[in-house]
Amino acid sequence: MKLSSEAFRRFFELHAWAGVVTGLVLYVMFLAGGFTLFHEPLERWEEPLAQRSFSAPRTLDEQLANGLRALGSTPQVVWFAPGEDVGEPHFDWQDEHGEWQAAHFDSSTGALVMQRDHLAHFTYQLHYLWHELTGRWLYYVAGLLSLAWLLVIVSGVLIHLKDVARQFHQFRPKKRGRLFWSDLHKVLSVMGLPFQAVFAYSGAFMVLGPLVAQLFVKPVFDGDLQRATNTALGYTLEAPEKPGAVATPMSADALRARVTELAPDLNITAYKFVNHGFDNGRFEVWGYEQSEPHSREMVQLDEVTGALVTRSTPGAMSTLRRWVMGLHFAQFGGRPVRVLLLLLTLASCLAILSGNWIWLSRRASSPRRKLSRLTVGVGAGAWVAFGALLFASRALPMSWPKRGGAEELIFFASLASCMAWAGVVRDERTLWWKQLALAAVLWGATPVLASMHSTAGVFGARPRDPTVIGVDLALLVFGVGLAATAWALRPASARAARPVSPLTPPERSEVFRA
Amino acid sequence: MRELSTFAFSLTGFALFYAALPMRRPAGFPAASPRVLRIVGALVFTLALAPLWAQNISLALITLTTGASVAATLFVLLTPVLPRAMWAAAALSTPVGALLWWGGAHAS
Numbered sequence: 001m002k003l004s005s006e007a008f009r010r011f012f013e014l015h016a017w018a019g020v021v022t023g024l025v026l027y028v029m030f031l032a033g034g035f036t037l038f039h040e041p042l043e044r045w046e047e048p049l050a051q052r053s054f055s056a057p058r059t060l061d062e063q064l065a066n067g068l069r070a071l072g073s074t075p076q077v078v079w080f081a082p083g084e085d086v087g088e089p090h091f092d093w094q095d096e097h098g099e100w101q102a103a104h105f106d107s108s109t110g111a112l113v114m115q116r117d118h119l120a121h122f123t124y125q126l127h128y129l130w131h132e133l134t135g136r137w138l139y140y141v142a143g144l145l146s147l148a149w150l151l152v153i154v155s156g157v158l159i160h161l162k163d164v165a166r167q168f169h170q171f172r173p174k175k176r177g178r179l180f181w182s183d184l185h186k187v188l189s190v191m192g193l194p195f196q197a198v199f200a201y202s203g204a205f206m207v208l209g210p211l212v213a214q215l216f217v218k219p220v221f222d223g224d225l226q227r228a229t230n231t232a233l234g235y236t237l238e239a240p241e242k243p244g245a246v247a248t249p250m251s252a253d254a255l256r257a258r259v260t261e262l263a264p265d266l267n268i269t270a271y272k273f274v275n276h277g278f279d280n281g282r283f284e285v286w287g288y289e290q291s292e293p294h295s296r297e298m299v300q301l302d303e304v305t306g307a308l309v310t311r312s313t314p315g316a317m318s319t320l321r322r323w324v325m326g327l328h329f330a331q332f333g334g335r336p337v338r339v340l341l342l343l344l345t346l347a348s349c350l351a352i353l354s355g356n357w358i359w360l361s362r363r364a365s366s367p368r369r370k371l372s373r374l375t376v377g378v379g380a381g382a383w384v385a386f387g388a389l390l391f392a393s394r395a396l397p398m399s400w401p402k403r404g405g406a407e408e409l410i411f412f413a414s415l416a417s418c419m420a421w422a423g424v425v426r427d428e429r430t431l432w433w434k435q436l437a438l439a440a441v442l443w444g445a446t447p448v449l450a451s452m453h454s455t456a457g458v459f460g461a462r463p464r465d466p467t468v469i470g471v472d473l474a475l476l477v478f479g480v481g482l483a484a485t486a487w488a489l490r491p492a493s494a495r496a497a498r499p500v501s502p503l504t505p506p507e508r509s510e511v512f513r514a
Numbered sequence: 515m516r517e518l519s520t521f522a523f524s525l526t527g528f529a530l531f532y533a534a535l536p537m538r539r540p541a542g543f544p545a546a547s548p549r550v551l552r553i554v555g556a557l558v559f560t561l562a563l564a565p566l567w568a569q570n571i572s573l574a575l576i577t578l579t580t581g582a583s584v585a586a587t588l589f590v591l592l593t594p595v596l597p598r599a600m601w602a603a604a605a606l607s608t609p610v611g612a613l614l615w616w617g618g619a620h621a622s
Binding site for chain 2: 168169171172173174184187188191192194195198292293327332333334336337340341343344347
């Protein structure tokens with residue numbers, strides 16, 4: 001299929017401008033998404049209490065009672081993730097101001113240790129531009145960015161459809177300048193097309209879907225938002241009632257056994273207690289069904305009688321949710337698929353950068369220089385910022401109550417500094433290798449620093465934890481990879497005294513001759 | 515294990531398609547017609563689905579596409595730089611994939 005020259009021009013401009021305008025923010029979101037693929041391992045890696053091993057089995061009742069005793073009171077809603085043979089139990093609850101709090105129970109002291117590291121939490125939220133300070137509006141921007149990304153993908157396919165087969169395999173590393181970046185961009189984009197299309201669509205669907213669904217509340221559900229929400233979720237979601245009369249609940253272990261009878265395939269991850277210890281108390285179990293892609297399922301029991309109150313039910317919406325969210329959250333195939341998706345994420349990041357470099361090579365105006373510097377500042381600076389976040393996560397004292405906020409500030413300050421650095425240094429190639437070398441130091445040093453807080457990693461004494469070792473090794477691999485890339489770029493910068501990057505004027509004339 | 519074996523099979527499958535392109539075929543590559551190479555490549559890709567037989571077909575195809583995307587990207591980008599290593603990896607990856615598949619099935 002070949003487009004008319006006018007259609008080609010319009011789609012080309014749309015592809016180029018939409019890509020350039022959204023690319024660098026998406027780049028940071030993608031890198032954060034790479035972290036998010038390993039959210040659970042990172043949560044264990046960052047918190048030594050989550051790595052503690054136990055030889056004797058612990059009942060749910062015992063762990064719950066310990067946590068509530070340490071808390072001093074029973075909040076109306078408590079989330080509880082018990083420890084199995086590894087890890088202390090984890091609690092989430094709303095304080096008197098309605099703020100969510102999170103803590104691990106420390107069995108050695110009998111006290112709760114408030115969440116002290118923000119690495120996993122922060123990178124997870126950064127992936128969809130959510131922060132308590134910015135609230136929903138930036139989150140919706142993330143949905144619009146996903147939509148824009150989808151537009152970039154569709155327009156890219158349209159303009160390259162006529163020779164997509166050739167672009168499937170054409171990569172000429174000996175060419176320089178725009179030909180090199182163009183080959184790289186097309187190979188990465190064509191190969192990563194299924195991945196990018198699925199993630200752009202599912203990302204936009206998850207963020208913007210609920211907004212669009214509100215249009216149907218009036219005509220389909222007669223304005224009943226609660227019923228519409230319950231239909232969409234596949235289970236009843238209601239605000240908790242006020243606590244009733246004091247009552248003795250059934251044992252949590254007995255309630256769990258009841259849930260296992262009702263839903264034998266449910267892989268339980270967390271429990272939620274609502275009005276615990278009252279006659280309208282509810283015991284909710286959350287987890288994943290065995291069938292892939294997993295989706296989050298729920299069973300709710302009456303805490304006093306053990307009777308089933310509600311549970312997620314199969315249906316069209318639950319199937320849609322299962323596939324859209326299951327694919328986006330990579331709830332299939334286990335760790336190997338997540339590693340493959342991480343590689344595709346990195347390929348997408350390179351596709352964004354190469355797209356910018358192609359755009360830059362076609363223009364020679366003032367905005368060109370700004371975008372060129374911004375591309376270095378964010379392209380290399382994001383690696384420094386994530387490295388600084390990792391480094392800070394292990395270097396800051398565990399007992400410092402404000403360390404979580406400090407980690408976030410260090411991330412943004414590092415990114416801003418790298419962008420400012422890119423604004424003042426003329427030789428951009430030098431900047432690339434220097435920033436990547438700095439990132440390599442930060443990423444590579446993190447596992448060494450981690451041994452200060454945990455004995456479970458590569459540089460710790462025994463007992464070791466395979467998950468923690470895996471994270472340490474991954475960080476070392478990234479550190480070595482960044483160092484190798486910086487090293488590879490270094491001679492080029494030494495040779496090239498010219499300030500422009502990635503395409504110098506002689507190269508540009510070569511391209512036009514070609 | 516099964517996802518890794520699918521990835522390994524995909525590498526061989528894509529290498530056969532790549533070799534079917536006259537300008538990409540390495541020196542000394544067994545002389546076979548492009549059509550034969552493509553048919554064998556398609557068979558290897560079909561074989562790559564086999565370790566995923568326990569999944570439903572949609573998910574198996576998604577997993578195969580994920581593995582094949584990574585395998586193809588690595589192959590196209592690295593073959594011009596490290597041709598011998600990549601062709602050797604492509605040749606070895608099917609037996610390695612079969613071993614992973616067998617090992618995974620045996621372990622479970």
